[in-house]
Amino acid sequence: MPSSDAIVIGGGPNGLAAAARLAASGRRVTLCEAGAVAGGGAVTAEFAPGYRVSGLAHLLGHLDARVIAGMELERHGLAFAATGLATTAVSATGDHLRLEGAAGARLTGRIAPEDVLAWDRLRSRLMAFAAALAPMRAMAPPRLARGAANEMLRLARVGLGLRRLGRDEFREFLRMILINVADVAEDELSDDRLGGLLAFDATLGAWLGPRSPNSLILYLDRLAGGMAGQQAALALPKGGMGTVAAAMARGAEAKGVVLRTGARVARILVEDGRALGVALADGEEIRADLVVSAIGPKATLAGLVGPRHLDTGFLRQTAAIRARGGAAKLHLALTGLPDFRGADPKTRLVIAPSVNAVEAAFNPVKYGEVPDRPVMEAILPSAHEDGFAPGGHHVLSAIVQFAPHAPKDGADQARALMLERSLAVLEDHAPGLGALIAHAEMLMPQDIAARHGMVGGAWHHADLAVEQMLFLRPFAAVAQYRTPVAGLWLGGAGCHPGGHVSGAAGWNAAGAILAEGGR
Amino acid sequence: MSDPRLHYRAPLLRTPFHPRIAEANVLNQWGAWAGYTTALALQDEEMEYTAIRNGASLYDLCPMVKYRIMGPQAAEYLGRLTLRDVVRQPVGTVRYTAWCDDAGKVLDDGTLFRLAEAEFMLCCQERHLPWLLDAASGFDVAIAEITEAVAALSLQGPCSASVLRAAGLDVSALKPFAVTRQEFAGTTLTLSRTGFTGDLGYELWLAPEAALPLWDGLMAAGAPWGIRPIGSNALNLARIEAGFIIANADFVPAEQALREDRPRSPFEIGLDWMIDWQKGHFNGRRALLAERDGQTSRWALVALDIEGNVPAEGALLYHGKTREVGHITAAAWSPATKRNVALASLRRPWDRTAADDLWAEVYALRELHYVKLMLRARITERPFFAPARRRATPPEDF
Numbered sequence A: 001m002p003s004s005d006a007i008v009i010g011g012g013p014n015g016l017a018a019a020a021r022l023a024a025s026g027r028r029v030t031l032c033e034a035g036a037v038a039g040g041g042a043v044t045a046e047f048a049p050g051y052r053v054s055g056l057a058h059l060l061g062h063l064d065a066r067v068i069a070g071m072e073l074e075r076h077g078l079a080f081a082a083t084g085l086a087t088t089a090v091s092a093t094g095d096h097l098r099l100e101g102a103a104g105a106r107l108t109g110r111i112a113p114e115d116v117l118a119w120d121r122l123r124s125r126l127m128a129f130a131a132a133l134a135p136m137r138a139m140a141p142p143r144l145a146r147g148a149a150n151e152m153l154r155l156a157r158v159g160l161g162l163r164r165l166g167r168d169e170f171r172e173f174l175r176m177i178l179i180n181v182a183d184v185a186e187d188e189l190s191d192d193r194l195g196g197l198l199a200f201d202a203t204l205g206a207w208l209g210p211r212s213p214n215s216l217i218l219y220l221d222r223l224a225g226g227m228a229g230q231q232a233a234l235a236l237p238k239g240g241m242g243t244v245a246a247a248m249a250r251g252a253e254a255k256g257v258v259l260r261t262g263a264r265v266a267r268i269l270v271e272d273g274r275a276l277g278v279a280l281a282d283g284e285e286i287r288a289d290l291v292v293s294a295i296g297p298k299a300t301l302a303g304l305v306g307p308r309h310l311d312t313g314f315l316r317q318t319a320a321i322r323a324r325g326g327a328a329k330l331h332l333a334l335t336g337l338p339d340f341r342g343a344d345p346k347t348r349l350v351i352a353p354s355v356n357a358v359e360a361a362f363n364p365v366k367y368g369e370v371p372d373r374p375v376m377e378a379i380l381p382s383a384h385e386d387g388f389a390p391g392g393h394h395v396l397s398a399i400v401q402f403a404p405h406a407p408k409d410g411a412d413q414a415r416a417l418m419l420e421r422s423l424a425v426l427e428d429h430a431p432g433l434g435a436l437i438a439h440a441e442m443l444m445p446q447d448i449a450a451r452h453g454m455v456g457g458a459w460h461h462a463d464l465a466v467e468q469m470l471f472l473r474p475f476a477a478v479a480q481y482r483t484p485v486a487g488l489w490l491g492g493a494g495c496h497p498g499g500h501v502s503g504a505a506g507w508n509a510a511g512a513i514l515a516e517g518g519r
Numbered sequence B: 001m002s003d004p005r006l007h008y009r010a011p012l013l014r015t016p017f018h019p020r021i022a023e024a025n026v027l028n029q030w031g032a033w034a035g036y037t038t039a040l041a042l043q044d045e046e047m048e049y050t051a052i053r054n055g056a057s058l059y060d061l062c063p064m065v066k067y068r069i070m071g072p073q074a075a076e077y078l079g080r081l082t083l084r085d086v087v088r089q090p091v092g093t094v095r096y097t098a099w100c101d102d103a104g105k106v107l108d109d110g111t112l113f114r115l116a117e118a119e120f121m122l123c124c125q126e127r128h129l130p131w132l133l134d135a136a137s138g139f140d141v142a143i144a145e146i147t148e149a150v151a152a153l154s155l156q157g158p159c160s161a162s163v164l165r166a167a168g169l170d171v172s173a174l175k176p177f178a179v180t181r182q183e184f185a186g187t188t189l190t191l192s193r194t195g196f197t198g199d200l201g202y203e204l205w206l207a208p209e210a211a212l213p214l215w216d217g218l219m220a221a222g223a224p225w226g227i228r229p230i231g232s233n234a235l236n237l238a239r240i241e242a243g244f245i246i247a248n249a250d251f252v253p254a255e256q257a258l259r260e261d262r263p264r265s266p267f268e269i270g271l272d273w274m275i276d277w278q279k280g281h282f283n284g285r286r287a288l289l290a291e292r293d294g295q296t297s298r299w300a301l302v303a304l305d306i307e308g309n310v311p312a313e314g315a316l317l318y319h320g321k322t323r324e325v326g327h328i329t330a331a332a333w334s335p336a337t338k339r340n341v342a343l344a345s346l347r348r349p350w351d352r353t354a355a356d357d358l359w360a361e362v363y364a365l366r367e368l369h370y371v372k373l374m375l376r377a378r379i380t381e382r383p384f385f386a387p388a389r390r391r392a393t394p395p396e397d398f
């Protein structure tokens, strides 16, 4: 007699979402999380005595509306320190540009009127493209096979959305969909700060530069997200990402999910081609007819299932999944509030002075090297609310790009260099910041891999790029969340529509399982 | 030939037996096989065939692709790779086997030798090293291609055991599909009672340096039985009579097929008897299970008797002379059975429903002029020719 109806592996946002949706349908669900708390990439952590910060992900832009409602996250503690967070394109000379509203609906700062017009035109066009694509995020990717049972209604909605763009805009959509973001920025914009910001936001969390093919589609994916009912808007969770994790954990438990922390799954039990449950690292076995893995696809298939239960061609494809992290995380404990030459410390501070600056920061990682001038997105959560640092002190949380996932001179040297160069960039933009530092922590992709279990430290568990998107994510044979092992499903960031603190992939996976009658 | 960049100067390699075969090849008929020059016929095709069925024949098997698989998990690995159970295959035996891709389509067939508890040799037509290596992920095995490192010679015919005895090799206790090691002229031979003729016969595996002494020894010892080197044409006739199939003749290996309907599952080329459903996962199992349970096989391999004496090579097959239902993959006038025989790939369910009304469309070339014949074809048993001597242990003394 199985001890549960379903086991979910991995208590990140996706595992929690999948578990909650399955439990809500009446199944007895056990969620196994290796860490001491659930949340995965969503954590608030103390990185120096008295200083706390969102330990990995720090901004919300994709938390799925179905997940917020379905798990009643607001009732369970989800709250925001800021919504519709503004962005400052930080200039080293103090010539900042401030973008307000979702993805820069309003610009303030010194800027030529024609540049404002050009930005408005480009922004609204890309927002419209993204809105047409957005429904895709909430469905299982279509299958290309003959006679495949696709979600025709939802697909039709996407098709209709694209048709609604009108003929000329649809043609523009086709022209732009696979283009690189650097070309778009150079064609449409003449303001370097806007070009740099566009290039940065498109490549944030990806392993490609603005001139890499297909980089614009990642910007569209970013614009397809949104918070608090506003497309493409960003939000800062109250208390850091740990609050989001806690709300999701409570939401899942309220649906009946049995949450087991400190429970690392060592093996998925497979017999006669069917999943029977899991074996934990301490030897305990938990049985269930349904197993959903919300950790990375490679770790699940090649690791937990193991090659013996899988076909050789399938294993080849599993091994070929690309998962390369290019983002490092910088945490600073500061004895005072740094001054970014007058920039509003409550905004998202982006240091990416031009398209070429972003491209130049990407080039070295191809060779396992650290860039001279990293580009970054920094926030100061302590400027919004108390609780992150001792009185009068502050914390800075920054995602710094690009960091080599396989540094050629060794991990320690790369980390030290990345820290040194990131601090130099910060010092240029906020003179005196260096003198405020009480403690600094730099997490390189391999540190993130070790701490969070994400293969390669990859933001989305598997590179989010055209060749690993939609019905190719993480590869065609498992793109609808179902694996060849009967009863085993994938539901983590490595599946459509990818990662972020979102829960969309897990929610979709649970939906696909329920549509199949729950097996 | 030490500089690999000069490979183009010798587009076809020569086997260790080449010096003797070149001498014997008075017809000078050569063909390419897996990158080697091999004889198609040496002196007289009919006499070569006759040596297989009535005396003793020598055939150079060196181009056969060979892999050595060693390691504590070699048997488990091969069980995962191929269709049959390997863990229970006894040491000292050979098994005819096949293996499939994920879709359950056959990649190749071949023979698997268990030489020791943890040592196997796999022989086949096509090269598969990348596949074999990728399939080994998670197993403690070492896989190496040894095609060039092992010379191979096939001694076939009712007198083959007598020839070996005269050469000082005792095989009287060796059963069909058994393999043993024996000393010969200072080297160790691996000797198996296997072959591709459906007759009594042996295959000998040895270091390339020992190839010519073995050849000379067998030719000398076999003279009283009329031993004769043979080419591929004679062997092909014998294998058709024996009902054996060959990759790239009777089926296209799935990895090479370009057209969607060309790959064949084991069910579709008569190899489904090999499948061990109980042994746990093996490559293609999920697809094959679905094919078995869903009865979705689209083709059947059948043996045919064709009226008349014109070989129906490559002929299309019709039901009621009008509806195309398949094609012939190998055909010959069989001297041993005095029948016009063929192997064919037939679209299901015509293998059952067309039995009484099946026709082969044969184009017979008569003095530069094709004549179209519609010949009645009847589904029959495979093999066409299976003499009791092939199984008798000890072998009869001819």
Ligand SMILES: Cc1cc2nc3c(=O)[nH]c(=O)nc-3n(C[C@H](O)[C@H](O)[C@H](O)COP(=O)(O)OP(=O)(O)OC[C@H]3O[C@@H](n4cnc5c(N)ncnc54)[C@H](O)[C@@H]3O)c2cc1C
Residues within 6 Å of the ligand: A009, A010, A011, A012, A013, A014, A015, A032, A033, A034, A035, A038, A039, A040, A041, A042, A056, A057, A058, A059, A060, A061, A062, A205, A263, A264, A265, A266, A294, A295, A325, A327, A328, A329, A399, A448, A452, A453, A454, A457, A458, A459, A460, A461, A491, A492, A493, A494, A498, A499, A500, A501, A502
């Ligand atoms: C540097 C960096 C910055 C980022 N910043 C942001 C951001 O600002 N905003 C944003 O939205 N996203 C951000 N992300 C991305 C985000 O963190 C991930 O996409 C997201 O966490 C993926 O969620 P998930 O549930 O699929 O997997 P994860 O969050 O990775 O959760 C997987 C869980 O599974 C557990 N686990 C692993 N192996 C096992 C096992 N064998 N048994 C049991 N449990 C196991 C892990 O402990 C973990 O809790 C960032 C990523 C990086 C690398």
